[in-house]
Amino acid sequence: MDADVIIVGGGIVGLSAARLLAAAGARTVVIERARVGAEASTAAAGMVAPQAETAEDSPLLELALRGRDHHLALAPALEAETGLSVDLACRGLIELAFTGEDLRRLEARRSWQTRRGLAAEALGPAEVRESEPNVNPAVCGGLYIPGDRCVDNVRLVRALAASAVARGASIVTGRPVTGLVVESGVVAGVQAAAEAFRAPVVINAMGAWASQLAGDPLPPPVEPVRGHIVAFDMAPALLRHVVCSPRGYLVPRADGRTLAGSTTERAGFDKIVTAAGLGTVLGIALEIAPILGDVPVADSWVGLRPGTPDGLPVIGPGMLPGLFHAAGLYRNGILMGPLVGEIVAGLVRGLASPVDLAPFSVTRFAAGRPQLVPERVD
Amino acid sequence: MDADVIIVGGGIVGLSAARLLAAAGARTVVIERARVGAEASTAAAGMVAPQAETAEDSPLLELALRGRDHHLALAPALEAETGLSVDLACRGLIELAFTGEDLRRLEARRSWQTRRGLAAEALGPAEVRESEPNVNPAVCGGLYIPGDRCVDNVRLVRALAASAVARGASIVTGRPVTGLVVESGVVAGVQAAAEAFRAPVVINAMGAWASQLAGDPLPPPVEPVRGHIVAFDMAPALLRHVVCSPRGYLVPRADGRTLAGSTTERAGFDKIVTAAGLGTVLGIALEIAPILGDVPVADSWVGLRPGTPDGLPVIGPGMLPGLFHAAGLYRNGILMGPLVGEIVAGLVRGLASPVDLAPFSVTRFAAGRPQLVPERVD
Numbered sequence: 134m135d136a137d138v139i140i141v142g143g144g145i146v147g148l149s150a151a152r153l154l155a156a157a158g159a160r161t162v163v164i165e166r167a168r169v170g171a172e173a174s175t176a177a178a179g180m181v182a183p184q185a186e187t188a189e190d191s192p193l194l195e196l197a198l199r200g201r202d203h204h205l206a207l208a209p210a211l212e213a214e215t216g217l218s219v220d221l222a223c224r225g226l227i228e229l230a231f232t233g234e235d236l237r238r239l240e241a242r243r244s245w246q247t248r249r250g251l252a253a254e255a256l257g258p259a260e261v262r263e264s265e266p267n268v269n270p271a272v273c274g275g276l277y278i279p280g281d282r283c284v285d286n287v288r289l290v291r292a293l294a295a296s297a298v299a300r301g302a303s304i305v306t307g308r309p310v311t312g313l314v315v316e317s318g319v320v321a322g323v324q325a326a327a328e329a330f331r332a333p334v335v336i337n338a339m340g341a342w343a344s345q346l347a348g349d350p351l352p353p354p355v356e357p358v359r360g361h362i363v364a365f366d367m368a369p370a371l372l373r374h375v376v377c378s379p380r381g382y383l384v385p386r387a388d389g390r391t392l393a394g395s396t397t398e399r400a401g402f403d404k405i406v407t408a409a410g411l412g413t414v415l416g417i418a419l420e421i422a423p424i425l426g427d428v429p430v431a432d433s434w435v436g437l438r439p440g441t442p443d444g445l446p447v448i449g450p451g452m453l454p455g456l457f458h459a460a461g462l463y464r465n466g467i468l469m470g471p472l473v474g475e476i477v478a479g480l481v482r483g484l485a486s487p488v489d490l491a492p493f494s495v496t497r498f499a500a501g502r503p504q505l506v507p508e509r510v511d
Numbered sequence: 512m513d514a515d516v517i518i519v520g521g522g523i524v525g526l527s528a529a530r531l532l533a534a535a536g537a538r539t540v541v542i543e544r545a546r547v548g549a550e551a552s553t554a555a556a557g558m559v560a561p562q563a564e565t566a567e568d569s570p571l572l573e574l575a576l577r578g579r580d581h582h583l584a585l586a587p588a589l590e591a592e593t594g595l596s597v598d599l600a601c602r603g604l605i606e607l608a609f610t611g612e613d614l615r616r617l618e619a620r621r622s623w624q625t626r627r628g629l630a631a632e633a634l635g636p637a638e639v640r641e642s643e644p645n646v647n648p649a650v651c652g653g654l655y656i657p658g659d660r661c662v663d664n665v666r667l668v669r670a671l672a673a674s675a676v677a678r679g680a681s682i683v684t685g686r687p688v689t690g691l692v693v694e695s696g697v698v699a700g701v702q703a704a705a706e707a708f709r710a711p712v713v714i715n716a717m718g719a720w721a722s723q724l725a726g727d728p729l730p731p732p733v734e735p736v737r738g739h740i741v742a743f744d745m746a747p748a749l750l751r752h753v754v755c756s757p758r759g760y761l762v763p764r765a766d767g768r769t770l771a772g773s774t775t776e777r778a779g780f781d782k783i784v785t786a787a788g789l790g791t792v793l794g795i796a797l798e799i800a801p802i803l804g805d806v807p808v809a810d811s812w813v814g815l816r817p818g819t820p821d822g823l824p825v826i827g828p829g830m831l832p833g834l835f836h837a838a839g840l841y842r843n844g845i846l847m848g849p850l851v852g853e854i855v856a857g858l859v860r861g862l863a864s865p866v867d868l869a870p871f872s873v874t875r876f877a878a879g880r881p882q883l884v885p886e887r888v889d
Contacts, residue, residue, distance in 0.1 A: 134512055134683070134706055160685055168679045216666050217595045217673075288594050295595070295673040298682055301546045305512070305681040307538055328512055 136162040136303070136332040138481060139323055141310045141346065144174035145286070145466060146459045147338035148293035149474025150481075155302035157482055162332070163302060164325060166309040166342070170290030173340050176436025177467045178362055178384045178392040179289075182281035184253060185226050185377055186464065189245045192445060192492035193465065198251075199488060200469035204284060207471050215299070217292040219284050220387035226281035226375040227256065227265060229421060230274040235379055239276040252279050267371045267422050283375050283384045286467045293471070305330075310339075312347030313456070320455030334481050336457045338474070341402070341437040343447070343460035353447035353460040354498050357402050357437035360395035361410035363418060366431030367391065371422060381417030383425075390431060393418035406433050438463050441498075448473055448493040449480065457481060458495055514540040514681070514710040516859060517701055519688045519724065522552035523664070523844060524837045525716035526671035527852025528859075533680035535860055540710070541680060542703060544687040544720070548668030551718050554814025555845045556740055556762045556770040557667075560659035562631060563604050563755055564842065567623045570823060570870035571843065576629075577866060578847035582662060585849050593677065595670040597662050598765040604659035604753040605634070605643060607799060608652040613757055617654040630657050645749045645800050661753050661762045664845045671849070683708075688717075690725025691834070698833030712859050714835045716852070719780070719815040721825070721838035731825035731838045732876050735780055735815035738773035739788035741796060744809030745769065749800060759795030761803075768809060771796035775816075782813050816841050819876075826851055826871040827858065835859060836873055 138154050140147040143165030154161040165171070180186065181204050183197030191197075208221040230236040239255070246253040256275040261268060264277070298304060314322040314329055322331035323346075337343055341357035370385035377383075384392045394417070396410045411433055418425050441447060441461040446469070451458050459477040462469055476486050516532050518525040521543030532539040543549070558564065559582050561575030569575075586599040608614040617633070624631040632655040639646060639653040676682060692700040692707055700709035701724075715721055719735035748763035755761075762770045772795070774788045789811055796803050819825060819839040824847070829836050837855040840847055854864050 134686075162683070169676050215595065215669055215673075217593070217669075291593055291595075291673050291677060294676050295593075295669050298547050298672050298676065298684070299669060301684050303681075303683040303685065304676055305540075305683065306676065306679050307681065308512075 134330045136160045138334040139330055139332040140336045140338055141323060142338035142340055143169040144340050145470035146474045148297050149471040150336055150478040151297040151302040152293060152300055153475050153478035155297060155300040161302040163304045164308050164310050165306045168306050169294045173436045173438055173466055174290050175287045176434055177286050178394045179283045179286040179467050181284050181468050182226055184246055184251055184278045184281050185228055196469055196488050200472045203472040211292040211296060215292050215295040219289045219292050221284045222282040224374045225279035228276045228377045229272050231271060236274050243276055265372055265376060267424050269423055313349060315348050320453050334455050336459055336477055338459045341439040343439055349451060351452040351495055351499060353458055353495055355439045355441055355461045358440035359398040359400045359435050359437055361414045361435050362395055363393045363414045363430060364432040365391045365425055366429045376421055378421050383421050404435050406435055446493050447495045449490045451495060512708050514538045516712040517708055517710040518714045518716055520716035520718055521547040522718050523848035524852045526675050527849040528714055528856040529675040529680040530671060530678055531853050531856035533675060533678040539680040541682045542686050542688050543684045546684050547672045551814045551816055551844055552668050553665045554812055555664050556772045557661045557664040557845050559662050559846050560604055562624055562629055562656045562659050563606055574847055574866050578850045581850040589670040589674060593670050593673040597667045597670050599662045600660040602752045603657035606654045606755045607650050609649060614652050621654055643750055643754060645802050647801055691727060693726050698831050712833050714837055714855055716837045719817040721817055727829060729830040729873055729877060731836055731873055733817045733819055733839045736818035737776040737778045737813050737815055739792045739813050740773055741771045741792045741808060742810040743769045743803055744807045754799055756799050761799050784811050784813055824871050825873045827868045829873060
């Protein structure tokens with residue numbers, strides 16, 4: 134099958150790229166090993182929380198903040214286009230402190246974020262409990278971040294897929310891509326079992342599988358990082374905001390469920406829900422809101438985050454002409470995925486990235502290069 | 512590309528079949544020449560009106576009525592599955608009479624439908640205008656059919672596509688299928704330009720193009736029958752029900768627009784909006800609701816209905832092992848399309864049709880056979 138662009142991976146990143154490329158008139162084919170959004174894109178809890186999740190000195194900060202802005206524009210655009218709401222929450226996030234050390238950490242965060250012009254407001258324990266009556270009475274303070282929020286990532290996958298298909302992208306599912314087709318040193322397509330799909334441009338949006346595209350001379354060194362999620366069944370939800378502790382988070386979904394997460398485990402591609410993982414997440418949930426102890430557990434699952442050695446994504450051209458990476462989004466796939474898909478779609482079309490991609494180049498993992506982001510020496 | 516089932520045509524029929532087959536575990540590929548729903552599926556006004564549209568003695572009646580029941584079950588199922596409402600209207604249809612002859616026709620319809628247990632209620636002119644204050648004051652009576660209604664067929668296409676993809680169907684767009692691949696007298700796939708797609712089962716859901724699958728020894732003799740639609744821009748809508756006259760209909764959409772239709776023209780695959788077609792539809796609209804004369808015309812377009820010589824669809828096995836038809840739905844594609852897709856998906860899986868398909872067999876068009884449905888002689 135011939136195309137202008139092949140996108141390997143039908144998660145949020147790949148579907149977002151497909152949607153843009155199809156609209157630009159490119160014959161775009163998404164090839165997905167299982168189903169659209171089958172892995173991390175639907176397993177995640179849907180945090181869109183750059184301020185709660187990113188350190189002041191992280192090279193990710195600008196991309197993360199822009200990723201959040203992008204969601205604010207994308208949600209109504211997708212709804213207008215597909216009729217599907219992605220339930221982007223309008224309420225913000227509250228981070229809880231249970232110790233003096235927690236309070237100091239929140240105050241440091243509030244301080245640098247306020248300095249940068251980002252809204253963040255210290256809450257006393259009474260204010261926390263007024264905003265969220267169901268949190269642990271042992272709370273000793275909090276930080277209210279009105280801009281951070283959550284999105285229903287399952288609905289986001291559906292809306293992106295509906296939009297991509299409506300705009301003319303092809304979506305081929307149930308086809309594990311095994312490797313690149315390379316001719317004269319240039320990308321010529323991909324191989325999926327016995328079948329070849331031909332295109333001069335291939336985007337690696339393979340999530341936790343991004344290292345497994347044979348024929349790439351320098352594949353992104355992505356490894357799966359397992360996370361457990363527990364879904365509590367209740368309607369209406371017990372919380373109004375996303376609520377975080379230093380150990381995890383609770384996310385209220387529009388459908389009435391509350392999701393709790395998560396763990397960070399190196400367990401390969403094993404997707405078993407373990408007693409230890411479940412116990413950790415239940416501990417996180419009950420510390421934040423002890424009332425959940427009496428609430429039915431509706432479901433639990435694991436997701437495989439695509440992690441890299443330095444925790445940063447791999448975005449930009451690959452080491453073969455025609456190859457592009459949109460991989461390794463680790464703990465920020467929902468937050469940054471739609472934007473990263475659009476950025477890579479832009480690169481394919483010869484457009485500049487709105488964000489400096491130097492820290493995210495796959496070349497940082499070339500042999501002989503340090504395995505960390507190089508510091509600037511001016 | 513290999514599959515278990517190839518569906519040619521990404522309209523409502525093909526997407527509905529794909530959704531069922533993918534859920535049953537078949538590797539299902541929809542191949543669409545343009546985009547999903549690019550033709551009649553989105554051009555239609557969305558009438559789901561078997562009682563207003565079908566004659567008492569039509570072989571279509573049972574299929575049409577079941578098609579309506581199917582919509583009542585499908586709409587909430589699709590919404591639960593995809594989050595996308597298809598805006599299946601809850602209000603019924605009012606058919607208007609402007610002459611004594613119109614009144615006699617409506618009374619005959621009311622009589623046989625009531626006898627069959629179908630709800631249909633005669634309205635005097637005052638009752639019509641109480642139900643729909645904006646209709647023509649010259650109305651002399653009407654028939655209220657609470658079960659007939661409309662659906663937003665554009666949203667229906669999106670929801671079916673989202674469901675099919677989520678269930679694991681592949682959708683390949685922008686690929687005109689030119690013919691069957693036949694090996695040893697058995698279907699082995701389809702050819703799309705230089706590319707072959709292999710599968711032991713092929714469903715022809717090609718709409719107005721259904722006669723153009725090379726290699727089929729007895730293709731459905733489908734021809735395009737052009738219809739004009741005019742969209743009036745207003746919010747809120749001026750009508751609460753679907754309103755018909757003997758010459759056409761007005762359909763209120765949930766988005767506030769009102770659609771008017773339609774014409775019945777043999778003009779090949781020409782999709783030009785003509786002055787004559789536009790004039791006819793505007794005449795229909797203004798006869799039903801003269802107030803529309805002052806309302807902005809938002810848009811106008813044509814659709815190509817897939818018509819057959821006897822006006823009946825072609826549903827069931829084709830003349831090659833592995834070939835199935837789901838074609839020729841003519842003026843009832845929105846009403847019957849989702850059900851017909853599911854029926855053919857069932858046939859592929861070896862399940863019996865819930866409706867007698869004998870009148871819809873392609874064999875009625877074999878050389879030497881009369882070109883009309885044979886009458887039963889008991």
